[in-house]
Amino acid sequence: MERFDIIVIGAGPAGSAAAYTAARHGVSVLLLEEHPKIGIPVVCAEGISRKSIAGYLDIEQGWISQHLNGAIIRGPHDQEFRIDYPGCGWILDRATFDPALARMAENAGVQVKTRSKVVGIHDRAVTVAHEGRTAEYGYNFVIGADGMKSRVGTWFDVDTRLAVDEITVCAEYLLEDINVDPSYVELLFGERYAPGAYAWIFPKSSSSANVGLGVSPVRTRRRAREILDEWIKREFPSATVKQKIFGGVSAKVLERFSGNRFYLVGDAARLTDPLSGAGIANGIKSGVIAGRSAVARMKGKKDAFHAELKKAVLKEIAYNQGIRNVYLKLMDSEYEHVFRIAKRILSGHAVSGVSIRRIAREVMIFSPLIFKSALKLLFR
Numbered sequence: 001m002e003r004f005d006i007i008v009i010g011a012g013p014a015g016s017a018a019a020y021t022a023a024r025h026g027v028s029v030l031l032l033e034e035h036p037k038i039g040i041p042v043v044c045a046e047g048i049s050r051k052s053i054a055g056y057l058d059i060e061q062g063w064i065s066q067h068l069n070g071a072i073i074r075g076p077h078d079q080e081f082r083i084d085y086p087g088c089g090w091i092l093d094r095a096t097f098d099p100a101l102a103r104m105a106e107n108a109g110v111q112v113k114t115r116s117k118v119v120g121i122h123d124r125a126v127t128v129a130h131e132g133r134t135a136e137y138g139y140n141f142v143i144g145a146d147g148m149k150s151r152v153g154t155w156f157d158v159d160t161r162l163a164v165d166e167i168t169v170c171a172e173y174l175l176e177d178i179n180v181d182p183s184y185v186e187l188l189f190g191e192r193y194a195p196g197a198y199a200w201i202f203p204k205s206s207s208s209a210n211v212g213l214g215v216s217p218v219r220t221r222r223r224a225r226e227i228l229d230e231w232i233k234r235e236f237p238s239a240t241v242k243q244k245i246f247g248g249v250s251a252k253v254l255e256r257f258s259g260n261r262f263y264l265v266g267d268a269a270r271l272t273d274p275l276s277g278a279g280i281a282n283g284i285k286s287g288v289i290a291g292r293s294a295v296a297r298m299k300g301k302k303d304a305f306h307a308e309l310k311k312a313v314l315k316e317i318a319y320n321q322g323i324r325n326v327y328l329k330l331m332d333s334e335y336e337h338v339f340r341i342a343k344r345i346l347s348g349h350a351v352s353g354v355s356i357r358r359i360a361r362e363v364m365i366f367s368p369l370i371f372k373s374a375l376k377l378l379f380r
């Protein structure tokens, strides 16, 4: 049986970042991906902010569909305001981005195997189904980067179940033949668009965009797809639908995501931001930290995985989790209130960073209703 120091399962951004980092530290790494083509199918709106990834990855021109200069915010009654933030981020082309990261790992010495679905882990070996056959690979350490539907955690006896209020159900279509501002994302709030979450228009060009929405099952019994179909009919009646994707985004980090011989990273550890649902940057950050920590651990050095992850990812997630808990309870009248405050703070300004904290603080001070629910949450 072929043996590797580290086996990484899943070649999304988190897995490739982990494999690349570990290989750069001089150990043998196998990266396994179930799909024939890395990055396909794309299940993502592909947005990433410059701030979220700074210090971890330089975004290359060839991976970018659009450069972003800000956002248009739309409230429950279709009132809008614009936030100008030149160079704030990008809409990626994940069908190019994901394979490029895997190639970086390969160039660093990682053995990458596609069409290789991991079907079990036992006795320090990973079982892989590959074109009708199974193979076993021995490992010293496993990094589970197998996304939202991760099974690696369950193979290491981690409870990966999510409660109904810990998930946002999403539907998104890639639309063509539409008119959009190519350098502004549009975010829409209110019960009509996305009960308990938000809707988005992420431009791929001036005539195409990822258009989608999330809903919280505790706020509506309606399906995300149904609400999206209605909205697209209203807003983009002559659009061509190129691709439809459906998926869940978690809003709660796993209680446990490491053990003696494994780490879980990215969506497999449920590291998406509970407010925005963004998970590319946190996937990469957790992958880099896991790759580095796994090697340190194998060399008998101190394991800084949790400490580093807390600083880079978990602190922000915990803060945004608190905001989401309040946000989840808001009705249109309160969205309206938040919208007015956000508009006052942000509208027309060239902001160098959109501070969720400042908005949250002002909303709590100026809205007795939201303040009351925040207090209840704090002292329950």
Ligand SMILES: Cc1cc2nc3c(=O)[nH]c(=O)nc-3n(C[C@H](O)[C@H](O)[C@H](O)COP(=O)(O)OP(=O)(O)OC[C@H]3O[C@@H](n4cnc5c(N)ncnc54)[C@H](O)[C@@H]3O)c2cc1C
Pocket: 009, 010, 011, 012, 013, 014, 015, 032, 033, 034, 035, 039, 043, 044, 045, 046, 047, 048, 116, 117, 118, 119, 145, 146, 147, 148, 150, 151, 170, 171, 172, 212, 245, 246, 247, 248, 249, 265, 266, 267, 268, 272, 277, 278, 279, 280, 281, 283
């Ligand atoms: C509708 C929607 C829109 C989103 N929009 C955004 C956005 O705009 N910006 C943002 O930052 N995030 C967004 N996200 C979240 C983002 O897509 C994820 O957080 C991100 O892809 C996580 O990266 P990852 O590497 O952890 O997992 P993934 O990208 O899911 O990669 C996991 C990989 O593991 C492979 N795999 C799974 N099981 C196995 C197995 N048994 N054996 C081998 N391989 C396996 C999969 O094929 C996949 O390639 C969105 C999510 C959804 C659902």
